[in-house]
Amino acid sequence: MRRFASVTRGVAWRSIHNTIKTPSVLVPSILFPLFFLAAFAGGLSKIAQVPSFHYRAGYTAFQFVFVFLQSSAFGGVFTGFAVARDFDSGFARRLLLSAPNRGGIIAGYTIGAALRWFLTGTVVTIAALIAGMNVDGSGIQLIGLLGVGLMVNLVAALWAIGTAMFLRTEQAGAVIQMPVFVIVFLAPVYVPLNLLTGWIHAVAKYNPATVVLEAGRGLFDASPVKVALAFIVLAAGAAVMAAWARRGLASAERAG
């Protein structure tokens, strides 16, 4: 257990240290969600005038929840990029040889992803508050939203770490990123589910990301919906992705 903890601590520290010390890594991961927030909340605010659009906290808050959860997912994705880079540079192989408990490697990268998102999420929240966003949810409900975000980050990070360990090259970036991007954008991003029509409505209705997003928006708007379902979905996702990451690690171990 002590070995697991020491590997976890070391990998997590290195992960967050590299993020902070490398502007070319840190700046895009902060700028991207800010751009999304500016573009969606600023450029599309007129969408709130569409008949049947009801979100008490306003369109900025409606989009903030999406960008907040999206940034948590991409915090995990960017960690996958870092793992792939570690394999390209040869560091990951040395780490596999020297770590007394390899499970701690996955745990360390996962904690690194959460810390990375803590940074991004804080910046996005401050930017949204400066932009005049209304916050209707209570303290408990906002903690609930934070919990949803952490779970999203965990699922995405485990997916990204596992995939990076399977492919072991930076060129895996698109493979890591694309499914997350598609799943996230196939949820009701711009308008609530009831305002979507056609194929996108059919897809969004069965997309697990929709439940998560609706739960997050409900918590932020002091009208919680599907919160328990969202946590069940995320817990199931985390269990599946943990198995995926473990298999990725086994694949990397076999490759030597």
Place this chain on the structure above:
Amino acid sequence: MVASGLSEPHLLAQIGAVARRSVIRTIRQRGLLVFPILFPLILFAINGSALSAATKIPGFPPVSYRAFLLAVPFMQGALFVAVTAGVDLARDIESGFFNRLAMTPVRPSAMLAGQMGGPLLVAAIQSVIYLIVGIATGVGIASGVGGALVLLALSVLIAFGFAGVGTLLALRFGSGEAVQAMFPLLFVTLFLSSSSLPRNLLKVSWFHFVATYNPASYLIEGIRSLVISGWDARALALGFGFALAILVLTIGLSSLAMKNRLQRS
């Protein structure tokens, strides 16, 4: 510079030789081109449906949202062309090929123009794909066949201008990683424009201000006018004008950056 007894090849021949290499390199790494071509189409499919409720906003043009949005993939494609052009040139700088080429009789202007051969091929191919996909999904081109050809010409010109941006970044930083890192900053120009809604429907004042002074708005509106309005001389003049201005500016600055880089090396 030139070996005695040998005449220097004509400028066009020099450009052709460098461009041929660039095109061959692009064709050889075509696997890497799938994502830049596919990504704008995925966003077009998703946003074209997800934002269709926007057509219910009072004042929105009487067209489908997909028709309104079709201009955006052309712009996103042009941004990827900028990155491809920049990364390709940066790789040549990093590998030393650029310096070796500079010691040959090839003129700097030929090096600059020829380097864009591959990215421009990509621009032409992706523009045709976006147009076909748009038409296949039920978008009509209001300006007809002639308008579709003008649309392709404008989108390639825009991509040419953006390739100039990528080239400038590569010459300035000399690193592919730096060019890639600048991609979000290029992407933001597209976000902060009239890409998702007409400018008169941008409610937030700062966003409206930025979109009005953002050249990307006029590039998008130039393409969009051909799709949804027909022949709009003002929109086309602004679209072609800004595309040309970006091209001239970036090529001019790239020439200076190249001179500085060659003097340093």
